[in-house]
Amino acid sequence: MADIYLDNNATTRVDDAVVAAMLPFFTEQYGNPSSMHGFGDKVGRALKLARAQVQSLLGAAHDSEIVFTSCGTESNSTAILSALKSFPDRREIITTTVEHPAVLTLCQHLEQNEGYTVHYLAVDRQGRLDLDTYRALLSPRVAVVSVMWANNETGTLFPVREMAEMAHAADVLFHTDAVQAVGKIPLDLKSTAIDMLSLSGHKLHAAKGVGVLYLRRGVRYRPLLRGGHQERGRRAGTENAAGIVGLGVAAELALHYMEYENAAVRRLRDTLEQGIIAQVPSCFVTGDPHNRLPNTANIAFEYIEGEAILLLLNKAGIAASSGSACTSGSLEPSHVMRAMDIPYTAAHGTVRFSFSRYNTAEEVARVIEAVPPVVAQLRKLSPYWDGKTNAPVRDPQQAFAPSYA
Numbered sequence: 001m002a003d004i005y006l007d008n009n010a011t012t013r014v015d016d017a018v019v020a021a022m023l024p025f026f027t028e029q030y031g032n033p034s035s036m037h038g039f040g041d042k043v044g045r046a047l048k049l050a051r052a053q054v055q056s057l058l059g060a061a062h063d064s065e066i067v068f069t070s071c072g073t074e075s076n077s078t079a080i081l082s083a084l085k086s087f088p089d090r091r092e093i094i095t096t097t098v099e100h101p102a103v104l105t106l107c108q109h110l111e112q113n114e115g116y117t118v119h120y121l122a123v124d125r126q127g128r129l130d131l132d133t134y135r136a137l138l139s140p141r142v143a144v145v146s147v148m149w150a151n152n153e154t155g156t157l158f159p160v161r162e163m164a165e166m167a168h169a170a171d172v173l174f175h176t177d178a179v180q181a182v183g184k185i186p187l188d189l190k191s192t193a194i195d196m197l198s199l200s201g202h203k204l205h206a207a208k209g210v211g212v213l214y215l216r217r218g219v220r221y222r223p224l225l226r227g228g229h230q231e232r233g234r235r236a237g238t239e240n241a242a243g244i245v246g247l248g249v250a251a252e253l254a255l256h257y258m259e260y261e262n263a264a265v266r267r268l269r270d271t272l273e274q275g276i277i278a279q280v281p282s283c284f285v286t287g288d289p290h291n292r293l294p295n296t297a298n299i300a301f302e303y304i305e306g307e308a309i310l311l312l313l314n315k316a317g318i319a320a321s322s323g324s325a326c327t328s329g330s331l332e333p334s335h336v337m338r339a340m341d342i343p344y345t346a347a348h349g350t351v352r353f354s355f356s357r358y359n360t361a362e363e364v365a366r367v368i369e370a371v372p373p374v375v376a377q378l379r380k381l382s383p384y385w386d387g388k389t390n391a392p393v394r395d396p397q398q399a400f401a402p403s404y405a
């Protein structure tokens with residue numbers, strides 16, 4: 001039996017059509033797109049097509065608003081640092097407590113080492129933001145707002161369209177890390193007030209090492225990388241031609257598969273959630289039940305460790321994740337679970353199953369079969385679980401001493 005991959009929020013399989021489109025750019029079409037000869041010309045035309053394909057997926061007004069970068073992380077850093085350089089007198093940043101480390105770590109650095117004031121918007125138990133708190137923080141002191149479109153751990157969607165409108169009304173730049181949203185939900189940027197957006201190729205069936213920064217026409221901008229005139233001087237460095245061409249094809253496929261993903265992938269995800277919840281006591285789905293990506297299921301299995309579940313699932317040929325790949329390896333529950341104030345006894349036992357169009361109903365059936373015995377086996381070892389009653393021991397929250405400081 002083939003292994004089952006349910007970790008598509010960490011990275012995705014490169015689509016065969018994407019690989020096929022990339023290959024010639026390693027062999028026959030190796031020209032530098034900036035060169036003034038036929039070799040360069042051909043590659044330049046391929047990049048132009050890819051730019052149009054990404055423009056379509058994003059619903060951007062102009063293809064010149066698409067800047068190719070090396071990854072989602074670079075796009076996020078470029079956007080935030082550009083805003084700070086463009087408005088040197090503005091010393092505040094607004095973001096959230098549940099951003100990807102690609103935004104959070106940068107903000108913490110700016111706060112600790114560069115003297116910026118960073119406002120981290122809190123979330124409730126369901127991972128939702130309070131827009132009144134947000135509105136109150138918007139002021140001429142704020143250089144940029146950076147709020148993710150979809151959360152990588154829970155799939156929770158933030159109301160970024162509305163938040164961008166509010167930022168604009170206050171004359172503040174708005175950036176969104178849309179790495180998890182792009183390709184999974186319709187975007188149509190031209191009908192929004194979003195100024196900057198980040199996406200990453202490897203999260204939507206393109207290769208690792210290519211990303212995009214969307215820059216609304218007319219937005220103030222200062223490049224991170226200076227050098228050659230690539231990307232109209234907005235991102236110097238010879239373009240990753242193969243990666244970009246592949247991303248263009250991936251964007252076209254994403255647009256094509258969007259409806260399928262919304263329906264079929266959601267059905268697989270929901271079947272998995274319902275199947276597990278029906279059979280496993282003391283577990284629940286985290287995140288906003290009403291505004292969520294169709295592909296993400298984050299389930300908290302109380303009184304056991306997510307890492308232990310993953311290990312046993314891995315033995316059964318099932319690949320999932322606990323927290324984000326970037327935070328796993330530490331014993332603390334992820335910052336997203338802590339921000340949602342998920343009880344300590346549950347936050348440690350979260351497992352993220354993230355789907356793609358490559359997953360099948362047979363795979364979901366196998367996972368639904370595999371999970372309950374794994375959880376039962378681990379709970380046998382848990383001091384907080386009573387095997388006789390098949391329920392938690394009395395007052396496990398008390399027994400499980402530490403809680404977050």
Ligand SMILES: *Cc1c(COP(=O)(O)O)cnc(C)c1O
Nearest residue numbers: 071072073100102152179180200
């Ligand atoms: C994966 C991810 C990133 C980082 O993208 P890279 O291309 O790997 O740098 C940023 N934000 C979110 C929400 C992600 O899921």
